[in-house]
Amino acid sequence: MANKKLFQEFTTVSSKEWKQKIQVELKGADYNDTLIWESLEGIKVKPFYHKDEFKKNTSVRTNVSTFKILQNIFVNDVEKAKEKTKESLNRGAESIRFTIENENIAIEALLESLPLESTIYHFNLKFLSIPFLKKLNDFATSKKGNFIIQIDPIGQLVKEGNWHENIEKDFQKINTITSESHFPVINIKTNIYQNAGANIIQQLAYTLAHLNEYFNRIPSINNQPITIEVAVGTNYFFEIAKLRALRILFNTLAKEYNHEFDCHIIATPTKRNKTLYDYNVNMLRTTTECMSAILGGANAIANLPYDALYHKDNEFGDRISRNQLLILKKESYFDKVNNPADGAYYIETLTDQLAEKALNLFKDIEANGGFxxxxxxxxxxxxxxxxxxxxxxxFDSGKEILLGTNKYPNKNDRMKNELELFPFVKTNSRKTLITPVIEKRLAEKLEQERLAQEE
Known part of the structure; x- marks a missing residue:
C-alpha cells in the first residue's frame, strides 16, 4: 500500500487532447488569437505547457534555502552607520552592504565590534582606489573578515557617461586590485538596464556582454567569484526564469575562459514600476518581486523600502522592507526547498527561450565590436x-496597469508635502564621453501632473 502510486486510476491526457477540448470550449474562436499572448521580449506564451511537448535541454541549480537578507547602509557618518549595522543585524538582516563614496572613510572605526567572521559584508564603492582596497584587504586578513567588494568601472561608464579617470587607467587599477585582493572584487551592475526600461532579453545579453569585457581585459578574474546585481521586475514567472537563465548564460561564458566559480547574484526590486501615489502598493510589488528573486536563485536580496522614492533612509521603511523578507524566509518557508522551479514546464521553457534569445543578441553585440x-x-x-x-x-494607454496610479487612483492622495527626495529623473549638465543610460519610472509624467494640480 505504501508503494502504490497516487492517481493511477486517471488516464493520461495528451497535449493534443487538451487542445481539442479547449478548442471546443472556445466555440469557434481562434486558439492562437484568443489564448496565446506575446511578451515584450517576443516570446509567445501558451495557455498550458505539457510534458509531451517539453524537452529538458538545460539544468540550473537554485539553492533557495541559502539566500541572505541583505541590508543596504550608506556610509557618511561612520558611527551612525555602525550603529545602524548593529541594529539591522539584531532585527533580522543576515548580510550588510555598505555604500561608500569617500575613500577617506575610516574602515577600522566602521567595522570595530561588528561580527566579522559570521556575516558577509559587501562594499559598494563609488571610486577606484588601490590604497583603500589594500587597507580593506589587510583588515580582512588580520580580522578574518568575510568581504565582497563591488567595483564596476563599466557600470560607472553606463550610469555616469564617464570612466572614473579613463579606460586605460581604470583597467590598470582594476587589474592591480584584482590580482592583489584576497576576496571578490569584480561586480556587474545590471540593475540599471531594467530600471531604464530594457526588456529581459536585453538585460541578459547586456549583462553577458558587460561581463565579457572583464573576462577579456582582466587576466586575474579567474581567481575569484564575480558578483552580479540584478533588478527584478513585476512579471513574476518571467523574472524567475530570468535569474535561472542568467546562471546558465554566466556558466556558459565562464567555461570559455576556464572560470570555475559560480556567480554571486544580488537581487533588488526594480524602481521602474514603483509609484509616488498610493505608495503602500509598492509593498505588494516588492513582495512578489522578492519572491521571484528567491525562486530564481538569488544569493542575496536587498529589498526596496516602500517609501524609497520620496523619503530619506528611515528606520520604519527599512524595518518593513526587511520584515517582508523575514516573512518570506521564516514564515512562508521559502528557505525549506531547493530548486522549486525544476519540472515546472512553463518556467523551464521560458528559461530556455530567454537564454537562447539573449545568447543570440550577445553574439550580435560581439560581432559588432563588443559592449x-x-x-x-x-x-x-x-x-x-x-x-x-x-x-x-x-502604460500611457492603460494596457500596462499600475494599481492606484493609472488604474483606480485615489484622487484625494496628496504628496507634495511628503517629498524629502526628488522622485523624478534628475538632469545634470556635464560633458560626458557617452550618453549615459537614464533610469526612469513609468509613472513619472502622470505623477508630475498630479503634483502640479495639488492645492
Missing part, C-alpha cells in the same frame, strides 16, 4: 530607449 564599443556608438542606449518607449506607451 564598450556599442556604448560609445550609442547603440545600447538607443535599443534600451526603444524598449522603454514601447513599455511607456502601454
Amino acid at each position: 564598450i564599443t556599442q556604448l560609445i556608438e550609442g547603440t545600447i542606449q538607443r535599443k534600451i530607449k526603444e524598449s522603454a518607449e514601447k513599455e511607456q506607451e502601454l
